[in-house]
Amino acid sequence: MIRKLTQGFTPKHYLVEILFGLTALLGFYLIIAWSSYSPLDTTWSVSSFQPEIINKAGKFGAWVIDLFFVLFGYVGNLLPFLLLIAPIYFIRTKRVDSLTWTRFSLRMFGFILLVCGLTTLAALTLSNSNYHLAGGVLGGSIVKLVYPSFGKFGLLMSAVVFSIIGFIFCSGASLIRLLMRFYNWLTEKNEESSLVQAQNDEEILQQEDEDIQDWIDGDIDRQQDLIQSAEDLQSHRDMITPAHRGINIMGLSTPSQFTENTEDDETPNPENFGGYAVDEIDNLPEVTISSQNANIDLPNENNFTPMWQKQKSLAENMPEFLDGENTGVVLSEEEITRDLLTQVHIPEVKLTPAKLQHPLTENSAVTKQAAYGMGESESFEDDNMADLAAQFARQEAERERIRLEKAQAMGLADLPEPQVSLQPTQPNLFESDEEAETEETNGLRTISIDQAIQLFGDHKPLIKPTTELPSLDLLDKRTSHVQEITPEEIHETSQRIEQQLRNFNVKATVKDVLVGPVVTRYELELQPGVKASKVTNIDTDLARALMFKSIRVAETIPGKPYIGIETPNAYRQIVSLREVLDSDEFRHSKALLPMALGKDISGKPIIIDLAKTPHLLVAGSTGSGKSVGINTMILSLLYKVKPEEVKFIMIDPKVVELSVYNDIPHLLTEVVTDMKKAANALRWCVDEMERRYQLLAKLRVRNIEGFNERIDEYRAENIAIPDPLWKPGDTLDSVPPILEKLSYIVVIVDEFADLMMVAGKQVEELIARLTQKARAVGIHVILATQRPSVDVITGLIKSNIPSRIAFTVVQRNDSRTILDQNGAEALLGRGDMLYLGNGTTDLVRVHGAFMSDDEVVRVADDWRARGKPNYISEILESTGDDDDDNGLSGEGSEDLDDLFDEVMEFVIRTGTTSASSIQRRFRVGFNRAARIMDQLEEQGIVSEMRNGKREILARNPDY
Numbered sequence: 001m002i003r004k005l006t007q008g009f010t011p012k013h014y015l016v017e018i019l020f021g022l023t024a025l026l027g028f029y030l031i032i033a034w035s036s037y038s039p040l041d042t043t044w045s046v047s048s049f050q051p052e053i054i055n056k057a058g059k060f061g062a063w064v065i066d067l068f069f070v071l072f073g074y075v076g077n078l079l080p081f082l083l084l085i086a087p088i089y090f091i092r093t094k095r096v097d098s099l100t101w102t103r104f105s106l107r108m109f110g111f112i113l114l115v116c117g118l119t120t121l122a123a124l125t126l127s128n129s130n131y132h133l134a135g136g137v138l139g140g141s142i143v144k145l146v147y148p149s150f151g152k153f154g155l156l157m158s159a160v161v162f163s164i165i166g167f168i169f170c171s172g173a174s175l176i177r178l179l180m181r182f183y184n185w186l187t188e189k190n191e192e193s194s195l196v197q198a199q200n201d202e203e204i205l206q207q208e209d210e211d212i213q214d215w216i217d218g219d220i221d222r223q224q225d226l227i228q229s230a231e232d233l234q235s236h237r238d239m240i241t242p243a244h245r246g247i248n249i250m251g252l253s254t255p256s257q258f259t260e261n262t263e264d265d266e267t268p269n270p271e272n273f274g275g276y277a278v279d280e281i282d283n284l285p286e287v288t289i290s291s292q293n294a295n296i297d298l299p300n301e302n303n304f305t306p307m308w309q310k311q312k313s314l315a316e317n318m319p320e321f322l323d324g325e326n327t328g329v330v331l332s333e334e335e336i337t338r339d340l341l342t343q344v345h346i347p348e349v350k351l352t353p354a355k356l357q358h359p360l361t362e363n364s365a366v367t368k369q370a371a372y373g374m375g376e377s378e379s380f381e382d383d384n385m386a387d388l389a390a391q392f393a394r395q396e397a398e399r400e401r402i403r404l405e406k407a408q409a410m411g412l413a414d415l416p417e418p419q420v421s422l423q424p425t426q427p428n429l430f431e432s433d434e435e436a437e438t439e440e441t442n443g444l445r446t447i448s449i450d451q452a453i454q455l456f457g458d459h460k461p462l463i464k465p466t467t468e469l470p471s472l473d474l475l476d477k478r479t480s481h482v483q484e485i486t487p488e489e490i491h492e493t494s495q496r497i498e499q500q501l502r503n504f505n506v507k508a509t510v511k512d513v514l515v516g517p518v519v520t521r522y523e524l525e526l527q528p529g530v531k532a533s534k535v536t537n538i539d540t541d542l543a544r545a546l547m548f549k550s551i552r553v554a555e556t557i558p559g560k561p562y563i564g565i566e567t568p569n570a571y572r573q574i575v576s577l578r579e580v581l582d583s584d585e586f587r588h589s590k591a592l593l594p595m596a597l598g599k600d601i602s603g604k605p606i607i608i609d610l611a612k613t614p615h616l617l618v619a620g621s622t623g624s625g626k627s628v629g630i631n632t633m634i635l636s637l638l639y640k641v642k643p644e645e646v647k648f649i650m651i652d653p654k655v656v657e658l659s660v661y662n663d664i665p666h667l668l669t670e671v672v673t674d675m676k677k678a679a680n681a682l683r684w685c686v687d688e689m690e691r692r693y694q695l696l697a698k699l700r701v702r703n704i705e706g707f708n709e710r711i712d713e714y715r716a717e718n719i720a721i722p723d724p725l726w727k728p729g730d731t732l733d734s735v736p737p738i739l740e741k742l743s744y745i746v747v748i749v750d751e752f753a754d755l756m757m758v759a760g761k762q763v764e765e766l767i768a769r770l771t772q773k774a775r776a777v778g779i780h781v782i783l784a785t786q787r788p789s790v791d792v793i794t795g796l797i798k799s800n801i802p803s804r805i806a807f808t809v810v811q812r813n814d815s816r817t818i819l820d821q822n823g824a825e826a827l828l829g830r831g832d833m834l835y836l837g838n839g840t841t842d843l844v845r846v847h848g849a850f851m852s853d854d855e856v857v858r859v860a861d862d863w864r865a866r867g868k869p870n871y872i873s874e875i876l877e878s879t880g881d882d883d884d885d886n887g888l889s890g891e892g893s894e895d896l897d898d899l900f901d902e903v904m905e906f907v908i909r910t911g912t913t914s915a916s917s918i919q920r921r922f923r924v925g926f927n928r929a930a931r932i933m934d935q936l937e938e939q940g941i942v943s944e945m946r947n948g949k950r951e952i953l954a955r956n957p958d959y
Ligand SMILES: Nc1ncnc2c1ncn2[C@@H]1O[C@H](COP(=O)(O)OP(=O)(O)OP(=O)(O)O)[C@@H](O)[C@H]1O
Pocket: 574, 575, 620, 621, 622, 623, 624, 625, 626, 627, 628, 629, 786, 830, 831, 832, 847, 848, 849, 850
């Protein structure tokens, strides 16, 4: 017998059993680790700042369980149990004996198949959390690999099939046999339970019959009663429904019912009901109610049981509603009756909207109380309201005082209170009849707009400043908060970024972190062979996984072999214009036309030179901060460059954006709001460009800087150069005017799309000509648009404007239209921009400087106080080049300019034949003047050009 038992126990057998036993032990250990798993422990995928390990199975257990979760997602939960159960099963069923390498491999293969199938199913069907994939790295990778070829349905089917095949292989069970067993088990269970039920019913009925029989046999006198009992019993059994039992359980059966029952002699004693005992209800204690209406007459004191007495248990359960001492409220009997009838008393709580909630204390108890208008919070709120009211009253009084002072200064003493009144009974305050009349007509005090602006606006009388350029005091100081990001937070985010990238199959390590005013940049080193574009392609998934509004991936960081992942800071600093203009970078800038943009992500001021840019395209969706950006650029120039050095032509279809600059001495013409005139202004710029080129050619210099230097040199030698383009007759003077230095001209178009809409092709050509050639003669163009589409920013325009600024845009396409690369769609708005410099493909992320409208007005006022502009009216005049308004009209004169007759008369009368004199006399552009001269030549009025001169051939104006 002993021999037989030990027959099969070979060393191999022992070894396998020991191995299986150890595996089961490991499984048990891992179940402990699994049950005490904490995401706060430092494990394979988590680096926690917490030094102690929470897991009951220690660091190793936590580590292995975490590995399971990362690799297999939810399926990882099963593994510890499998490790325990499978070896035990094998040992117990003695399958160890028949285990060969082939079988073992087959089972392992089946197991792997099963895990692959299950993880794929989990990845497809369960929702992925932010920290790990539902199907783990395994499921995620399978889905990523196979999804493109099979699609969701195919993958789902395959996963199910693989799971089933895997299960059959690894368990060695036949699926059909399993299903059959399951079916049998189900049906057997049902049959068993119905059999048992039937048996029970039968026994109960038998017992009842026996009882009744006993009663019949035992006492003949009580026979009638027993029969009655049996009937009652039957009806009572029918009556005892779950609903009835429910009432009894709750102890809410009405006492009155029992009162009636006890009075009724014929009712059998409940104890006689055998197995159907009914809950006994205790006698109800008297409830004393302090009531204002204690002496209320009850309908019938004898047979009427008051409702509050009937509801004993309810009354006991809710003493606070009955006890006047507790609640401080004395309820009348009627009120109590009403309350009890409704059974549930809902205290009335009035919700008062929480005013003045401090955002930082939003969750604090005080605020919560304030939200309900209760307790301390009321006084808290009241105090705040009182403070605010007092503050408001003080401000109003101060405003009123200033207003009256201004009114007195303007001779409008005794200004009535209020200005706009519903009662038309104002005293006559106006001295002149005219003013009085105005007042009578509408009952309101009428003053001019200028007076109104002066009275209510923030305008002070313009006093000429003593400084050469505006003072920085005109700009508000804004205190910038220091970023409160702890090293732990940075460390934690770095870990999360690395982990999430690993989930997307990108291995990278954070090497450097840069905390800026608005974003933080994590600089990562990619594993060799990994393309940066791989990270760019998953930026939105990464942002979602990392729970950031958006992230931007900088594929290159100049001077570093890393990529950058820029994440928004929890608190966003505002970059004030004053601090940027106050920086050394701006103060000591050598740029000819320095323009501050803001700060880069490391907080360094970014200053660009428009003279080198040389033109700029600014685009971004509405509300992204373009107008503030344009104002920043203009104010930078106004802080650095005098009107002699730079002149502006501002085109503002939105009317309100740039009109604040009207009348500053830098303007060549008032801010253009009419788009037809804007096209004329562009045409004037082209003519001016041509004129300047002629000048440069005459002085044999290549650009405006050379020209101005030459003038300076001549000045230093006390030499004056006469205008080489001047012809006798151009001016009333007999000698040519002295050449002056040329000022730079900056053309700013705030909404370029509107201009394109009015005169698309022409404007496009004019812009193209300017941007191609105007740089050398000091004319620079800044185009802004909120419509970054290809019909506005055309290829022709783009190819000539290499410097671009993109504010946030809605979609990637827009970003590509502006910058020729992605990125602007991931910006955060409110002045967050990407700057693409001339001749580079590297984008610089800049957080735009901010200034309020008031600050802009103050700087513009400062310049208005310094001098008046010298507007050139011909800038806005039509040259007749427009297709729809080309100035050609009249029968037989299709080819002649509108001004032909006048020019002919002028030429014959004065003997002047130079185009520039016609330009000046008739305030037309150079092109138009030259064309009229050509027409005069064609008509035989002047000769062709000989040695730069024309002769007058006809002296008769009627010719
Ligand atoms: N640099 C900045 N810093 C902070 N906030 C800013 C900044 N720039 C703009 N903003 C905020 O964004 C708002 C919108 O800016 P802005 O009016 O310049 O946008 P826009 O692109 O010109 O819009 P639209 O095209 O509709 O005129 C501003 O009122 C301001 O509150």
